[in-house]
Amino acid sequence: MTLYEKLFDLKYRQGIPTYELAHRFPEHIDRVNEVALLDIPENTLKELVPEKKILERLISLKKQFQRMT
Numbered sequence: 001m002t003l004y005e006k007l008f009d010l011k012y013r014q015g016i017p018t019y020e021l022a023h024r025f026p027e028h029i030d031r032v033n034e035v036a037l038l039d040i041p042e043n044t045l046k047e048l049v050p051e052k053k054i055l056e057r058l059i060s061l062k063k064q065f066q067r068m069t
Helices: 003-013 018-024 026-037 042-048 052-068
Strands: none
Touching: 003 018, 003 026, 003 052, 018 026, 026 052, 042 052
């Protein structure tokens, strides 16, 4: 299980809040934040995330985890 999969499981399946994940995984705060953003619709992400590389990664993760649910 990758770190993203573990974070996704904790956040969306077990209901652990983002602030708790940030406390549990302080060395991976960027990944915690990315997993938290997966709940936001793609159109809104495009407005909120100005960096194309980050936006593309978020959209890719979003599609990957939509298949898992």
